[in-house]
Amino acid sequence: MAQRQPIKIGLIGLGKMGQNHLRVLSLLKSVELAFVYDLNTKAAEQLGETYGVQTHADLEQLLPQVDAVVICTPTVTHGDYIRIAAGYVKNIFVEKPMADSLEEAKALSDFAAEHNLKIQVGFIERxxxxxxxxxxxxxxxxxxxxxxxxxxxxxxxxxxxxxxxxxxxxxxxxxxxxxxxxxxxxxxxxxxxxxxxxxxxxxxxxxxxxxxxxxxxxxxxxxxxxxxxxxxxxxxxxxxxxxxxxxxxxxxxxxxxxxxxxxxxxxxxxxxxxQEALLTELQTFVAFCHAQDVEVPTAADGxxxxxxxxxxxxxxxx
Known part of the structure; x- marks a missing residue:
């Protein structure tokens, strides 16, 4: 069986949780970390340099390069980034909670269904x-x-x-x-x-x-x-x-x-x-992106x- 090509992933959000994702993603041989992005461009540039990953002040300049994104921004912005990313990718990991209100969670669940998005929500304890x-x-x-x-x-x-x-x-x-x-x-x-x-x-x-x-x-x-x-x-x-x-x-x-x-x-x-839960979680996301038979928390679960x-x-x- 031919070995799968590494999946190209972009990381959006470089706060504490985002940096945890950055550490683990950089270790996965099944992942090519294509970019990191944060509104704090100085922090993004520093972390990008440390990990040898590109960054850019304009997110939409980066999104065409990837197969999937991981969103670790503040909860209130999750919906905005999901909607932007949906124009370029179908595979989206978003940290929990999926949204800051029930109304937004419903809207995102509907949006995911309408656009055939594969969303995994970051319920890491699973x-x-x-x-x-x-x-x-x-x-x-x-x-x-x-x-x-x-x-x-x-x-x-x-x-x-x-x-x-x-x-x-x-x-x-x-x-x-x-x-x-x-x-x-x-x-x-x-x-x-x-x-x-x-x-x-x-x-x-x-x-x-x-x-x-x-x-x-x-x-x-x-x-x-x-x-x-x-x-x-x-x-x-x-x-x-x-x-x-x-x-x-x-x-x-x-x-x-x-x-x-x-x-x-x-x-x-x-x-x-x-085994570190975040490592297992992100390995499962990669398998999810490859359409393998894995169980993940979806937008419906969110x-x-x-x-x-x-x-x-x-x-x-x-």
Whole structure:
């Protein structure tokens, strides 16, 4: 089989996340990084020189050279860049959230369908090896009852344009949809200061009868990234930062000579491969561009997550 030619990718946006993408894209042999672009032309020129990649003050001078783009600009500009890029490429990766409002998410989803765009949304936690292993375990469960997601962080000075629901909780909203399927109802409460939500807790009831309980906070002085799944045959504890997976199973209940019952339990540690989620995510994007059979978060997934976000935000602010 002939080896595929590297796919030519342009990177738009060189903030903290954009620079992470730049680092990983530059390592991939399956990628030819054709250009980097940022409104801060000085920063773009410096990074372009460091990585040996061209840049230009006019984005539309660069777009005809590529097969795909990766968009890592501020959320409010995602739609603008998707619409510009669509005139030149069909393969687009856009960081999460896809848009800054439900209305814009709907418009972009429609736009993608109308223009036959292949959009992958940057829900990176799907590519966390601990999450991939968790999904494999849950797929084998006799019955999943509920999954709890907790994600906390100190308020980041980097994030000023979106609240905790759109910034942090959206990761777990996507995972809840990914692991438990479509949602039937949403309830939520939280804390908002000047309409900016810093703490939120939500209960999603899924169409298959499962529950997702999601909590996100930017006022907790500790970084937490955990998922706990309650199943009829096991309890699964997943730690996303350390990439650890523990399974607790009830092995047997015994009673001897009419005495008290004793319950034996087994704790099993599941090995999780230690691969960077961003690397897996971008490798999958390359495969997606090549029309390989891979599962990625699409524009439709971005819209579903935005819809749940909107319902949670409205419930908290009421």
């Amino acid at each position: 590519f966390n090896p601990a999450v991939q292993q968790l999904k494999s375990v849950l797929d084998k469960s006799a019955q999943v009852i509920s999954i709890d997601f907790t994600r906390t962080n100190k308020l980041s000075a980097r994030i000023t344009d979106v609240d905790v629901v759109t910034d942090l909780m959206i990761h777990d909203i996507d995972l809840a949809l990914y692991l438990n399927g479509p949602v039937r109802s949403v309830s939520a409460h939280g804390v908002a200061q000047d309409q900016m939500i810093d703490f939120a807790s939500a209960l999603l009831t899924h169409q298959n009868g499962r529950f997702s309980r999601i909590q996100a906070s930017r006022i907790t002085e500790k970084k937490i990234r955990t998922i706990q799944a309650t199943c009829v045959d096991m309890y699964v504890d997943c730690e996303l930062v350390r990439k650890e997976l523990l399974i607790n199973r009830q092995s047997e209940i015994q009673q001897q000579d009419g005495g008290p019952y004793t319950i034996s339990a087994i704790e099993q540690t599941i090995e999780v491969r230690q 819209l579903h997550a935005a819809d749940i976000c909107d319902q949670i935000q409205k419930a908290v602010r009421q």
